[in-house]
Amino acid sequence: MCGILGIASRTHDVFAEIYDGLLMLQHRGQDASGIVTYNGEFFREKKANGLVKDVFNASDAETLLGKIGMGHVRYPTAGSLSATEAQPFFVNAPYGIYLVHNGNITNTEEQREKVTAKYSRHLRTTSDSEVLLNVLADKVADAIKVNGNADPIRNLFAGVKMTMERVQGAYSVICLVAGVGMLAFRDPYGIRPLSVAKREAHVEGDDFAFASEDVAFGINGFDKLRDLRPGEAILIDLDGNMHEFQAVEGKLTPCIFEYVYLARPDSLLDGVSVYKTQMRMGQTLAKQIQDSGLEIDRIIPVPDSARPVALEAAKITGIPYREGLVKNRYVGRTFIMPGQAERQKSVRRKLNAVPLEFDGHNVLLIDDSIVRGNTIKKIVQMCREAGAKKVYIASASPPVKYPNVYGIDMPTKAELVANGKEIEEIREELGADALFYQNLDDLIWAAKEGNPEIESFDCSCFDGNYITGVDEDYLDSLENSSRVSKKREDMQVVGGSWNAAKLASG
Numbered sequence: 337m338c339g340i341l342g343i344a345s346r347t348h349d350v351f352a353e354i355y356d357g358l359l360m361l362q363h364r365g366q367d368a369s370g371i372v373t374y375n376g377e378f379f380r381e382k383k384a385n386g387l388v389k390d391v392f393n394a395s396d397a398e399t400l401l402g403k404i405g406m407g408h409v410r411y412p413t414a415g416s417l418s419a420t421e422a423q424p425f426f427v428n429a430p431y432g433i434y435l436v437h438n439g440n441i442t443n444t445e446e447q448r449e450k451v452t453a454k455y456s457r458h459l460r461t462t463s464d465s466e467v468l469l470n471v472l473a474d475k476v477a478d479a480i481k482v483n484g485n486a487d488p489i490r491n492l493f494a495g496v497k498m499t500m501e502r503v504q505g506a507y508s509v510i511c512l513v514a515g516v517g518m519l520a521f522r523d524p525y526g527i528r529p530l531s532v533a534k535r536e537a538h539v540e541g542d543d544f545a546f547a548s549e550d551v552a553f554g555i556n557g558f559d560k561l562r563d564l565r566p567g568e569a570i571l572i573d574l575d576g577n578m579h580e581f582q583a584v585e586g587k588l589t590p591c592i593f594e595y596v597y598l599a600r601p602d603s604l605l606d607g608v609s610v611y612k613t614q615m616r617m618g619q620t621l622a623k624q625i626q627d628s629g630l631e632i633d634r635i636i637p638v639p640d641s642a643r644p645v646a647l648e649a650a651k652i653t654g655i656p657y658r659e660g661l662v663k664n665r666y667v668g669r670t671f672i673m674p675g676q677a678e679r680q681k682s683v684r685r686k687l688n689a690v691p692l693e694f695d696g697h698n699v700l701l702i703d704d705s706i707v708r709g710n711t712i713k714k715i716v717q718m719c720r721e722a723g724a725k726k727v728y729i730a731s732a733s734p735p736v737k738y739p740n741v742y743g744i745d746m747p748t749k750a751e752l753v754a755n756g757k758e759i760e761e762i763r764e765e766l767g768a769d770a771l772f773y774q775n776l777d778d779l780i781w782a783a784k785e786g787n788p789e790i791e792s793f794d795c796s797c798f799d800g801n802y803i804t805g806v807d808e809d810y811l812d813s814l815e816n817s818s819r820v821s822k823k824r825e826d827m828q829v830v831g832g833s834w835n836a837a838k839l840a841s842g
C-alpha cells in the first residue's frame with residue numbers, strides 16, 4: 337500500500353497542504369516520500385527514502401512552488417527499495433507527465449518489454465510504477481498521432497483507456513500534466529481506493545483534490561465529492577474545471593484488507609466506514625467466542641488496529657474489555673520493517689503487558705490479522721510471563737494463506753503462518769490455548785453492510801482468487817528473491833539492521 341494525494345488550487349501554492357495531507361496518509365507507506373509541484377511553467381520535485389516529516393522541511397516551501405501538486409508515501413511492493421524508486425516518476429514527452437501510483441502491476445515484465453523494445457524507451461529503475469507511466473506516455477503519444485494535438489484532454493483520456501486495456505493489476509494513479517492539469521484514474525476493479533474532493537475558492541472557482549483516503553481532505557478544508565469509479569478517469573484542468581471520463585467498463589471489487597488493517601478507521605472507502613466495518617467484525621467474532629463456551633475473564637485488543645473489533649466483541653459477549661497491552665508510540669509499524677529478526681525484536685520494543693490485567697486470568701487477545709504470526713506469538717509469550725492462566729487468541733480476519741499481488745507486500749507463501757496448516761497446527765505454532773479466526777463470509781458481510789451495492793471484494797490473500805487473473809509465472813516469481821519483502825530480508829542478513837540512509841544509497 338502507498339498513499340497518494342493531489343491538490344489543484346486556484347489561489348495559492350499547495351506544498352504546505354500536500355505536506356499536511358501526506359501526514360494523514362503516512363500509515364499507508366513509511367519507506368519513502370515525494371512531492372512535485374507545478375507553477376504553470378516548471379515542475380519542482382523532491383523525493384527520498386524516509387517519513388514525510390524527515391524528507392521535507394520548511395525551506396522546501398520556497399522551492400516547491402506552484403498552485404498544483406501531488407505527493408506520495410511509499411511502501412514498496414515491486415522493484416527495489418532504492419530512493420531512485422521513490423515516487424513521483426517523470427517522463428518529459430508527451431507534454432511532460434509526472435505520476436504517483438498506489439497498487440501493483442502484475443504484467444510489468446511484458447509491458448516493460450513493449451515500452452523498451454517497441455517504443456525504444458529507456459527505463460531508469462525496476463519499478464512497476466515507472467513502467468505504468470511509460471505505457472501511459474506511449475498510449476497518449478499514439479492518441480496524439482491519431483487526433484492531433486488540438487485537444488490534450490481528449491488525448492489523455494484516450495491514453496488512459498488504452499493503458500487500462502494493456503496493464504493488469506491494481507492501480508490508483510494521479511498525474512500532473514504540463515500545460516493541461518491534474519489527471520487521476522482507478523483500475524477497472526477499483527482494487528485500491530481513490531476519491532475526489534472539492535473546496536470553494538470563492539470568485540476564483542473551485543479547488544480540487546484527489547486522495548487514497550478521505551482523511552486527507554478535511555485537514556485542508558476539502559469536502560469529498562465521491563470515490564472514483566472503477567475504470568474511470570477525472571481531469572482537473574488548469575482553469576479549475578473537472579472533466580469526467582469512463583475509460584473502460586468497471587466492476588468495483590475493492591480490497592477487503594483495506595478495512596481490516598490498511599486504511600485508517602476514520603476513513604470512508606467506497607461508501608464503507610472502516611470503523612463500522614471493524615465493529616461488525618467484532619460482532620461476528622463475538623458469536624464464535626460465545627459458542628466456544630470458554631471461560632474468558634478479559635478481552636484485550638492488540639493496539640491500535642484491533643480496538644474497534646475488541647470493543648464490540650466485549651460489548652456483545654459481556655466479557656470485560658481491558659487495555660492490557662501498552663504501545664510505545666515512538667516505534668513504527670513492525671509489519672513493514674525488514675528482516676525477520678528485526679521484526680521479532682520490534683514487537684517487544686513496541687508492546688508491553690500490564691501485569692495486573694494478566695495475573696491469574698484467562699485472557700482473549702484480539703488482533704486484526706495474523707500474517708507471519710510474529711506479533712501474536714511474541715504477545716502470547718509476554719502474557720504468559722505476565723502471569724496469564726490461559727491465553728486465547730482471535731484474529732479479526734480469516735487465515736492469510738496467499739500472497740497479495742495488488743499492493744500489499746505480504747510475505748511469500750512459505751512465510752505465512754497459516755499456509756498449509758490446519759487451525760490446530762497454527763494454534764500450536766503460536767503457543768495459544770485456543771485460536772479463533774473470522775470466517776471469510778462474516779468478513780465480507782461486515783464490509784458489505786456498509787455499502788450493499790458493492791457486489792464483491794478482493795479477498796485474494798484469504799481465498800487465492802485473483803480477480804484480474806494472474807499468470808502462474810508471476811506467482812512463482814513472487815516466491816523467489818524478486819519479492820520486495822524477500823529483498824528486505826536479504827538486506828537484513830547482508831547489511832545488519834535497517835535504516836533509511838542505507839536504502840538511499842541502495
Ligand SMILES: O=P(O)(O)OC[C@H]1O[C@H](OP(=O)(O)OP(=O)(O)O)[C@H](O)[C@@H]1O
Pocket residue numbers: 597638639640641668669670671672703704705706707708709710711712
Ligand atoms: O503476523 P504478523 O506478520 O506479525 O503481522 C500481523 C501484525 O501486523 C500488523 O501490526 P503491526 O505491528 O505491523 O502494526 P500496527 O502497530 O499498525 O498494528 C497487524 O496489525 C498485526 O498485528
Ligand SMILES: NC(=O)CC[C@H](N)C(=O)O
Pocket residue numbers: 337338410411412413414415421437438439440441463464465743744
Ligand atoms: N504499495 C504500493 O502501492 C506500491 C506502489 C509501487 N508498486 C511501488 O512499489 O512503488
Ligand SMILES: [Mg+2]
Pocket residue numbers: 638639640641703704711
Ligand atoms: Mg498490529
